[in-house]
Amino acid sequence: MSTTTPTGQFTEYAAEFAGKTALVTGSASGIGLATARRLGRGGANVVIADYNQQGAEEAARTLKDEGIKAAAVALDVTEPASAEAAVRFAVDTFGGLDLAVNNAGIGGASAPTGEYDIDVYNRVVRTNLDGVFYSMRYELPVIEAAGKGGAIVNVASILGSVGFAGSPAYVAAKHGVVGLTKTAAAEYAAKGIRVNAVGPGFIETPLLKDMDKAAYDGLVALHPAGRLGHAEEVAELIVFLLSERASFIAGSYHLVDGAYTAV
Template identity: 90%
Template sequence: MSTTPTTGQVIEYAAEFAGKTALVTGAASGIGLATARRLGRGGAAVVIADYNEQGAKEAAETLKGEGIEAAAVALDVTQPASVEAAVQFAVDIFGGLDLAVNNAGIGGPSTPTGEYDIDAYNRVIRTNLDGVFYSMRYELPVIEAAGRGGAIVNVASILGSVGFAGSPAYVAAKHGVVGLTKTAAAEYAAKGIRVNAVGPGFIETPLLKEMDKAAYDGLVGLHPAGRLGLSEEVAELIAFLLSDRASFVAGSYHLVDGAYTAV
């Protein structure tokens, strides 16, 4: 049982993920942690994977305290061997893998394309795009081998569909994530594995709260809804896409952005 992020209305979560294992990358905080919690409340055993190993362990302990079956693993999505090990960890600890949420990512500096630091560009691409590829590269064969189908959600961004001045690497990576998602979906739909992407708008985080008020208000003003999104709101969309309620949804890119991209 939980409440909606904005109204406090009580929701009874059915055990729609009971008996399933979910791997969530970048799950020590933010959207990743909110998603892990939502899946766990739906009955899934959850692997909290994050570059911040201590943060992942603390998040897993928190979820366990809420009655959720959870385990933590260190993960560097820029290293294929690390990704492979995290997927194997899920299999070793919980007996398999059914669901995955590829959420790990970084923002990078804000600099015009003609002045963008090459090393910074490569870091963003390695994390936000290559990391999603590596994740699916090792998740898909394990899900397929189990023979019971499954689902993957890749966390892109509103910037997977529009541009944003000063963020060439991030925008390029997130557009790439949408393309990877569609390609994998076409390849694996007949095998009972659905792959989709979500595109969050700007989401409320402690870091944003520390911004200059004018800059923060400027971000809010980009969203016709008149506010930033909440991690829990993104988690609800992800949970739907992973659930059997979305059984014919594959290869799609779903925005959760307070109408940011509508204007």
């Protein structure tokens, strides 16, 4: 049984993913890396796929040092051929693909919708929404062809359910991820492939590293929990949704937000 210790660290369900291979996009750091580590500790072979190839390789080495079976591949989710190659790499390296976490994403500049730079808008949507589609476009057929079922989790955001002034591209993309998730779930549930989404609130990740203190404190104040979240807390939900413990959960969207959207 998995438990939470007073320090907030989690003990894993031993070997619940043994013999399975998981592809995690955007996993050189942050939520992606925390998820890959948690899957690996549960026995999965993990593919660290990231635009930052050096970062992906370093992350894979770190996981290997922890006793996890991991491999790294460069991935640009805005390019369909790159998404296809990452899936092929997982199959060639570990013999198949059972699980996927489509986590890669970018933030984008802040500006009102009527002033938003069109090139920035297109880049954010292409990465955060099209990238999820491209990834699933190649993950789903491989998982289906194996005939063993599987699961996919798409990382959306709390901004897949509410708006946020100054972030039209990000909000539009994350709402799109939720809709795309529900559509894929309806199409593949009967084939034993569950597709769900998670919506993290503001999490302590590298995306926030350049934020000044006043802005950071303002973000914290928006969360009734009185703090931002941690990548490991999001990873626990993602891993649950990938596991057989969530066998009847499909097409759903789960928030991890310290009550941000409750007020």
